[in-house]
Amino acid sequence: IDFQTTILSRFDLIFIVKDEHDRGRDERIAKHVMGIHMGGSGNQDQQQAAPTIPVEKMKRYISYCKTRCAPRLSPEAAEKLSSHFVSIRRQVAQAEASANQRSSIPITVRQLESLVRITEALAKISLSPIATEHHVDEAIRLFLGSTMEAVLSQNGESNAANAAGIAGNRELVDEISKVEDELRRRLPIGYTASLATLRREFVDRKNFSEQALNRAIWALQKRDSIQLRKGGGQVYRSGV
Structure with a gap:
């Protein structure tokens, strides 16, 4: 990932989206873009499903959550976050030592702060005044499936061990x-x-x-x- 580590460390979650060449997919995208520029609405072949929740209702709910709910971590949630951060730091350090190179995506205290923000956001969206271990589990799952997966993907590897930064363990x-x-x-x-x-x-x-x-x-x-x-x-x- 061709970004400075000081920039990468500021993102709460990092997802790698690869531009893989596929003739059929490329043709569908081109057809859709051309349809828009010809005055249409793109590819009409795909039937759009109606949203489960109306957009305006969702906007009002999100606005309500932002203004009315300010959750804080429970002691158990805080302990789980701390333990997970220490464990991840140790595993990444071992992987870097094994590969004899530094990861381009740093795992610093900023990532711990990111996990805290994600945990609190998950509690907020459910209008919970306390961020619990359940919210921490989901925040960790999101973190593992995004930032930690990207940590060693620079080497072209995507298996579970490398995605977790544990190749050397x-x-x-x-x-x-x-x-x-x-x-x-x-x-x-x-x-x-x-x-x-x-x-x-x-x-x-x-x-x-x-x-x-x-x-x-x-x-x-x-x-x-x-x-x-x-x-x-x-x-x-x-x-x-």
């Missing part, structure tokens, strides 16, 4: 793989379990790390093996 990579296998056995296709239940089973009882559980869930979600439902609180097994 073989033990954690193996642990993530074991958790993935356990999750597949625990959740047959079509079954659902709450994230809280899985955390008790895998972290409290089976002594897997929470980092490994989060990464395994994220990796399976990226492969469309599972879906997170009900605001991330339910894990649904959707495929192999």
Whole structure:
């Protein structure tokens, strides 16, 4: 990523969008753009679905949330954020040492502040006066699927271990793989379990790390093996 680290560190979430060449997709985009410039509304072949919530109603709700809700972190949420930040810093440092080079995307205290803002925003959108561990879990999930995925993508690698910045930690990579296998056995296709239940089973009882559980869930979600439902609180097994 050809940006200075001082600039990259200021973004709360970093998503990498690749401009991949695909003839069919390029033709559809060109057709859509030409349609707009010819006085139409672009590609009419695709039927637009009506929004679930009217746009104006959504605008009023967001405005209400901004003016009426100012959530603060619970002690448990603050502790989880701190622990996660320390863990991520350690894993990135190990990956950099293994690769003998610095990551172009820094993981500094600014990223901890970003996680706090995202957590509070998630609480605000649900009109919750307290940002809880549930909001922290969703903030971490978003962070892992964006910024942490981008940390080592500069090397052209996109597997779960590199996306988490853990390429140099073989033990954690193996642990993530074991958790993935356990999750597949625990959740047959079509079954659902709450994230809280899985955390008790895998972290409290089976002594897997929470980092490994989060990464395994994220990796399976990226492969469309599972879906997170009900605001991330339910894990649904959707495929192999």
